[in-house]
Amino acid sequence: MNLDLSLEELSFQDEVRTFLRNALPPELAAAGRHMTSVFCDPAFSLPWQRILHAKGWVAPTWPEEYGGTGWSEMRRAIFAAECARAGAPSLAPMGLRMVGPCIMGYGTPEQKAHYLPRILSGEDYWCQGYSEPGAGSDLASLQLRAVSDDDDYVLTGSKIWTTHAHFANRMFCLVRTRFEGKPQSGITFLLLDMASPGISVKPIITLAGEHEVNQVFFDEVRVPKANRLGEENAGWTVAKYLLEFERGGGSAAGLKVRLGHLRATAGAEHLGAAHARRRLAEAEISVLAIDISERRVLSALASGEKPGPAASMLKTQGAEALQSIDELALDAAGAYAAVHQPQARGMESGAPPPVGPEESLTTMARYLNDRAASIYGGSNEIQRDIIARLVLGL
Structure with a gap:
């Protein structure tokens, strides 16, 4: 087991340092230094994402066929370490690190073609609809109801601790499509538009006095079944796959x-x-x-x-x-x-x-x-x- 960097890896490290020195604007570095959580305000993370996207370095963990770098594990680690040392603002993880890989693994060709380029560019900003007031660590007990109605699901219920829902235009969401049987076997994974009628976002102010998380309410929100990721009632499998990346x-x-x-x-x-x-x-x-x-x-x-x-x-x-x-x-x-x-x-x-x-x-x-x-x-x-x-x- 070799824990030292090779000559090729040291050369890559120098390349990353040079890029960060020349491409990271001082105001974005200041924002990175003043971050108080793992999420940076999109007013600063999205400009940095656009810079990295232009360089081709916005998605180090993605395969090249979907716009990723194709880097080795060590190159990814070097890049992350140098970004931390330079004070670069972190990119929102919900799209690039979480739902993006899920769409690669479970999405249809149409879903991949539509969503993945928009995640890379930052055009779509995602939030996660998992936890509910009565379903946190025991996520399988979630109750957000999704009733089938022709080509749509109709959602009624709420999600809580939804980070950056007040910024997001997209949500990946776990809903209950079946109430009988094992709880995990009645969950479906949906991709939805936050501008859909019936969605309301209420802020939760943290102990730090910051608005980072929210409660999201769904009042008969219609979501097309074409926005389902994976099979109906098989969302628990998709969710476990996503947790590997989280x-x-x-x-x-x-x-x-x-x-x-x-x-x-x-x-x-x-x-x-x-x-x-x-x-x-x-x-x-x-x-x-x-x-x-x-x-x-x-x-x-x-x-x-x-x-x-x-x-x-x-x-x-x-x-x-x-x-x-x-x-x-x-x-x-x-x-x-x-x-x-x-x-x-x-x-x-x-x-x-x-x-x-x-x-x-x-x-x-x-x-x-x-x-x-x-x-x-x-x-x-x-x-x-x-x-x-x-x-x-x-």
């Missing part, structure tokens, strides 16, 4: 950037104490372990092997390391972290000067938003259960 990807590069920024900006009075140095060292050890584990997974994938339960391990460790770094940053910021001043983050013209150091502007929002990292994409408890079964045989 839980994929590495986190070490971003964690390294956060740690480096913390070391560079926190005052000596905060990191000079023995207990603070110990906590920082523990966080650095965790990130180093995640980095090595990610490299092992990449090496296995490059050799045609399956990483097994490593994805669950990396998801759990990455979330907990992220939260530890947030707690350190909160301590370092002190009282300045409590000042709520999103308007001073420098992403709008005429923004007022910050109260306190600039690095404290997003500390509290990141801390609050990242509490969800151990829940979304499969809670850490679920991931540990997977590890216990697949590794320990329990």
Whole structure:
């Protein structure tokens, strides 16, 4: 197992760094630095997506036949790491990383021809309709009703925690088309237009004071059956396939950037104490372990092997390391972290000067938003259960 970069990979790394240095506008880099969650405002993510699309680098994980790069696993990892180091805003994952691969796997030729180019260009901005007020971790209990009516389904019910639904013009959605039998066997996967009559989006303001998630209501919304992905009542299979992409990807590069920024900006009075140095060292050890584990997974994938339960391990460790770094940053910021001043983050013209150091502007929002990292994409408890079964045989 070789964990070092080859000469060809080092050359590619230099190519990516040169591109980012020349192509990433300062205002988009500033937006990337001030992100407080995994989702960036589309006012900044979409311009960056258009730049990457023009370069041909917008979809590193897609096959070349659908407009992807055809890169190896290691090239994808190098690209992600360099984007994190450069502070590039993240691209919305719902289209490129989630429903796009699902459409490749389960879509008709007509669906692929229509949706995939629009995902690449950013013309379609997607949200995910999975969770409901009574169906979160137990997603199979969802109740959004879809009644067959000639060539349409008629939807009645609601979805919740729908990230960026207020921006999206498309949703991929799980609905219930059969109520008898095993719950998983009555679920259907639909692609729908957010401008359809009967859809209303209500904001949910997070603890961080931000509008990122929503509740979406469906009042007899008609969705053409041509927008179904896969067979009727077989949506659970499609949803499980999608989760493979939602839980994929590495986190070490971003964690390294956060740690480096913390070391560079926190005052000596905060990191000079023995207990603070110990906590920082523990966080650095965790990130180093995640980095090595990610490299092992990449090496296995490059050799045609399956990483097994490593994805669950990396998801759990990455979330907990992220939260530890947030707690350190909160301590370092002190009282300045409590000042709520999103308007001073420098992403709008005429923004007022910050109260306190600039690095404290997003500390509290990141801390609050990242509490969800151990829940979304499969809670850490679920991931540990997977590890216990697949590794320990329990």
